[in-house]
Amino acid sequence: MLIPFRKMHGLGNDFVVLDGREQPLPLTPARITAIGDRRRGVGFDQLVVLEPAPEGSDVFMRIANPDGSEAGACGNATRCVASLLMAETGRDRVTIRTISGALPAEALPDGLIQVDMGPPRLGWRDVPLAREADTLRLPLALGPVSGPAACSMGNPHATFFVKDLAAIDPAELGPMLEHDPWFPERANIGFAQVLAPDHLRLVVWERGAGLTLACGSGACATLVNAARRGLTGREATVSLPGGDLRIAWREDGHVLMTGPVATAYRGEIEI
Ligand SMILES: N[C@@H](CCC[C@H](N)C(=O)O)C(=O)O
Numbered sequence: 001m002l003i004p005f006r007k008m009h010g011l012g013n014d015f016v017v018l019d020g021r022e023q024p025l026p027l028t029p030a031r032i033t034a035i036g037d038r039r040r041g042v043g044f045d046q047l048v049v050l051e052p053a054p055e056g057s058d059v060f061m062r063i064a065n066p067d068g069s070e071a072g073a074c075g076n077a078t079r080c081v082a083s084l085l086m087a088e089t090g091r092d093r094v095t096i097r098t099i100s101g102a103l104p105a106e107a108l109p110d111g112l113i114q115v116d117m118g119p120p121r122l123g124w125r126d127v128p129l130a131r132e133a134d135t136l137r138l139p140l141a142l143g144p145v146s147g148p149a150a151c152s153m154g155n156p157h158a159t160f161f162v163k164d165l166a167a168i169d170p171a172e173l174g175p176m177l178e179h180d181p182w183f184p185e186r187a188n189i190g191f192a193q194v195l196a197p198d199h200l201r202l203v204v205w206e207r208g209a210g211l212t213l214a215c216g217s218g219a220c221a222t223l224v225n226a227a228r229r230g231l232t233g234r235e236a237t238v239s240l241p242g243g244d245l246r247i248a249w250r251e252d253g254h255v256l257m258t259g260p261v262a263t264a265y266r267g268e269i270e271i
Helices: 029-036 077-087 170-178 215-230
Strands: 002-010 013-019 044-052 059-064 093-098 102-109 114-116 148-154 156-161 188-196 199-206 235-240 243-249 257-258 262-270
Touching: 002 077, 002 114, 029 044, 029 059, 044 077, 059 077, 077 093, 077 102, 077 114, 077 215, 077 257, 102 215, 148 215, 156 215, 170 199, 188 215, 199 215, 215 235, 215 257
Parallel strands: 013 044, 059 093, 156 188, 199 235
Antiparallel strands: 002 013, 002 262, 044 059, 093 102, 102 114, 114 257, 148 156, 188 199, 235 243, 243 257
16 A cells, blocks of 8 residues: 655654554554664654544544554654644644643744643653652662653653763663663653753653654653752753753643654655
8 A cells, every 4th residue: 555654853853654544554563663664664763643533632643663662652743743733724723642642732933833741640650660669769770870760751751860961872771771670661761961950961762763863752751850850940941962842841730842843755655
């Protein structure tokens, strides 16, 4: 079956976006992995499939990692899908439903897209962790990093705060930490350096994908974890290898993520 796709990205976190709203797409984990191959396929950090809108939303967004696993959240892809729906409908506010909940998005006058990523979930069962622990500081250490804070933004995140990001190797530490027994569903692993009370630098090893140029849900989780630790306030710029996101943890508990979107190209693919 030959279908059109879009290649989009948010700060270089790249996505193949497929439209399954008219008819269900026959995707299997093996086919998803094949499309994600950067030499033999198209390549992506996440595959996003648009599905018919549940009541009260404009679309259902299904998210898959290149290893074929399903993800409950993807901040950068949510902005991309929001911009597609805004172009389709002419509206500047849309709501995207994922397996983790409904995410309202808004186009800002400066061209950026803001998504309400909902409240973080901070309990150990929410992340989830393998056993009861204080999610503010887990008794987990590997080489030069230790004591991560964990939370769920609809997907599991652990954030290691380090003095100097340049002194650690996320590509070496990430895969081992992603699969650590503390995380029964694996986890996205963030390595963060506090530059100022309103500025963080972040590199994320994404579950099922590896190192990416940006991770929207990871930026939200990192700001939440930094604020819980008293390392920052509740609003910060998070600088990722691909660029900056603005993150605010509102007093009502919701996390707002603001950043750009782009379409790289369109094509057709056999699925
Ligand atoms: N790119 C992401 C998050 C991707 C999902 C993740 N790999 C998972 O399995 O949870 C983002 O922008 O949030």
